[in-house]
Amino acid sequence: MLPVKIWRPVKNNLFFSPGTEQQLPSGMATPEDSASAWSCKQVAQWLQEEGFGEYVELLCAQHRLDGPSLLALTEADLRGPPLGLTVLGDIKRLTIALRRLQRRNQAQLEELGLRPVDSLPAELSLGAAGGEWSFDRADRRYNRGDHVCNGTDLRLRNGDRSGYGSGAAAHTHSNGRYRQHLAGRLDPEVWKTIISSIYVFFVFGFTSFIMVIVHERVPDMRTYPPLPDIFLDSVPRIPWAFAMAEACGLILCYMFMLILLLHKHRSILFRRLCSLMGTVFLLRCCTMFVTSLSVPGHHLKCASKTYSDSWGKMQRALLIWSGFGMTLTGVQTCGDYMFSGHTVVITLLNFFVTEYTPRSWNLIHTISWVLNLFGIFFILAAHEHYSIDVFIAFYITTRLFLYYHTLANTRAFQQSRRARIWFPMFSFFECNVNGPVPNQYHWPFNKPAYMKTLIG
Numbered sequence: 001m002l003p004v005k006i007w008r009p010v011k012n013n014l015f016f017s018p019g020t021e022q023q024l025p026s027g028m029a030t031p032e033d034s035a036s037a038w039s040c041k042q043v044a045q046w047l048q049e050e051g052f053g054e055y056v057e058l059l060c061a062q063h064r065l066d067g068p069s070l071l072a073l074t075e076a077d078l079r080g081p082p083l084g085l086t087v088l089g090d091i092k093r094l095t096i097a098l099r100r101l102q103r104r105n106q107a108q109l110e111e112l113g114l115r116p117v118d119s120l121p122a123e124l125s126l127g128a129a130g131g132e133w134s135f136d137r138a139d140r141r142y143n144r145g146d147h148v149c150n151g152t153d154l155r156l157r158n159g160d161r162s163g164y165g166s167g168a169a170a171h172t173h174s175n176g177r178y179r180q181h182l183a184g185r186l187d188p189e190v191w192k193t194i195i196s197s198i199y200v201f202f203v204f205g206f207t208s209f210i211m212v213i214v215h216e217r218v219p220d221m222r223t224y225p226p227l228p229d230i231f232l233d234s235v236p237r238i239p240w241a242f243a244m245a246e247a248c249g250l251i252l253c254y255m256f257m258l259i260l261l262l263h264k265h266r267s268i269l270f271r272r273l274c275s276l277m278g279t280v281f282l283l284r285c286c287t288m289f290v291t292s293l294s295v296p297g298h299h300l301k302c303a304s305k306t307y308s309d310s311w312g313k314m315q316r317a318l319l320i321w322s323g324f325g326m327t328l329t330g331v332q333t334c335g336d337y338m339f340s341g342h343t344v345v346i347t348l349l350n351f352f353v354t355e356y357t358p359r360s361w362n363l364i365h366t367i368s369w370v371l372n373l374f375g376i377f378f379i380l381a382a383h384e385h386y387s388i389d390v391f392i393a394f395y396i397t398t399r400l401f402l403y404y405h406t407l408a409n410t411r412a413f414q415q416s417r418r419a420r421i422w423f424p425m426f427s428f429f430e431c432n433v434n435g436p437v438p439n440q441y442h443w444p445f446n447k448p449a450y451m452k453t454l455i456g
Contacts, residue, residue, distance in 0.1 A: 035101055036108035038067030046070075050097045052090070058083065068112055071105060073098055081438060187432045188267035196274035196429065203278040203285075207341075208321040210285045212313045214335035217292045218302050224294040231380055231387040232296060242382035245342055246328050248375035252349040252368060259356055262455060264440040268433060269356055273348070275429055276404060280344050280397055287338040295334065297383040302334030340385045343393035346375040351401045358439050409436045 038046070044060040047053060059065045063082070065073070075095045078085045085091050102109060226232075256273075260266050295302045307313045323329035325341060350372035354365045376390055407423070408430045420427045443455040 034108055035067045035071055035105045036112065038070065040064055040066050043067065043070050046101075050094075052094055052097075055085075055090075055094070070098070071102055071109060071112060072114060081440060084440075186265055186268060186434070186437060188265070189271075189432060190267055192429055193267045193271040193274075196271045196278070199425075200274040200278035200281075203281050205317070205321050207281050207285050208317040208325070209313065210289050211320055211325070211333050211336050212307070212316045214288050214292060215302075215333065216307070218335040219292060219294045221295060221298065221302070226294055226296050226298065227386065229296065229386050229388075232383050235381060237297065237299060237383045238378075238381040241378040242327055242384050245346070245375045245378035245382065246326050248371040248378065249342065249346045249349070250328075252346060252353065252371050252375075255353050255364070255368065256349050259353060261444065262441045263356060264442050265437050266444075268437055269352065271429055272404070272408075273352055275425055276400060277345070277348060279425070280348070280400060281341065283396070284336075284339060284341060284344070288336050291338060292335055293337040293386070296337070296386050299383065300334065337385065337389055339393035339396065340379060340389045341393070342379055343376055343385075343390050344397050346372055347394055347397045348401065351398065355401075355405065356437070356439055408433060 035046075040060045043065050044056045047056050047059065075091065077083060078091050078094060085094075260269055263269055307316065320331050320333060323331035325331055325333060325336075350368045353368040357364055359365075376394065379385055379390055380387060404426065407419070407426065441455050443451045445451075
């Protein structure tokens with residue numbers, strides 16, 4: 001078969017073929033040049049020739065893309081941070097141009113330790129189509145196993161890799177066997193977020209009703225005095241401390257709401273907050289209903305209170321629910337001990353603020369932790385809870401947060417039968433969230449334009 005000569009336009013509107021001698025200006029990339037030896041200037045020239053001049057500033061000036069890094073570029077790199085291209089047509093056209101260039105430089109790819117697309121095994125053809133590379137010829141076989149999510153097949157989607165950079169493949173170990181599957185996009189799945197909101201809404205209402213029940217069972221202080229507590233017995237009570245603890249919680253809530261507004265994956269964040277908050281408070285309902293402790297201080301007027309009928313209990317529960325159980329809104333509760341609800345809220349908000357902001361935001365993280373620790377101290381200084389209440393609340397909240405995110409980030413048990421039995425809500429909410437959620441921010445409104453430019 002005779003070789004086919006491809007005629008390509010260059011910037012000066014002259015045409016040349018691969019076999020034609022052509023004098024080009026200094027620094028201009030030629031087809032005969034090895035792409036692995038290109039400089040940033042030659043990469044910029046190649047982008048201009050391929051019709052992607054608008055990305056020269058981003059790729060060459062900002063990210064200093066040279067020949068070797070251009071050959072290693074994948075579609076996942078174009079879609080994910082830090083590049084984050086958003087025009088689908090440009091992404092696909094640039095990916096096609098990159099594949100043409102990679103095929104012409106297969107020997108250079110071998111030297112760089114990258115396997116060319118044409119040499120990938122048939123099992124990895126799907127991954128190659130998504131722009132993934134296998135390094136050092138490692139024998140990693142793609143497993144097209146049982147990807148089931150709530151009774152439906154979990155499709156492997158190579159479309160949007162906005163949450164991942166280069167090497168977006170996720171690795172799992174199942175029954176001692178090493179498996180590799182490609183990470184899919186982070187779907188917002190707003191309908192699941194709505195379900196999680198309904199869930200936490202129901203749990204808060206149920207908690208308010210349980211608070212009314214336990215108020216009727218508060219032990220008589222004359223018969224059951226406050227239990228011995230090292231901290232409460234050593235630190236004098238500060239009357240205004242509990243209001244300060246709630247103020248710390250409000251500041252953390254405003255910080256999280258601002259992060260939620262600007263975060264690109266706000267739907268996933270809010271869904272996780274609702275599911276964790278609802279689960280911890282549901283556990284709190286069980287503990288304070290099963291065991292009634294005596295009040296922690298004589299300053300609390302917590303005599304047993306009975307209601308005439310169920311309607312009276314519902315009205316009281318509605319009052320507690322509408323005031324979020326806060327003394328700042330005029331709500332006074334008794335008997336809801338065993339572990340502290342205020343500690344749960346403050347700690348969970350702190351962990352969400354620090355988890356879903358970049359690590360370089362040290363000031364935000366410091367403020368968040370200071371508010372968390374001071375809030376816990378003020379709860380104890382007000383003598384509104386026993387020390388063990390605060391300790392258990394902090395421990396349960398932090399462990400549940402870490403377990404949830406470890407499972408979500410590693411997908412270790414996401415598709416297992418055990419997870420669907422013991423963690424059905426986790427399996428339902430997280431089945432399409434493949435890997436860690438990246439901390440990407442953008443302005444959600446069209447105006448003002450300068451905010452969209454500043455954040456987006």
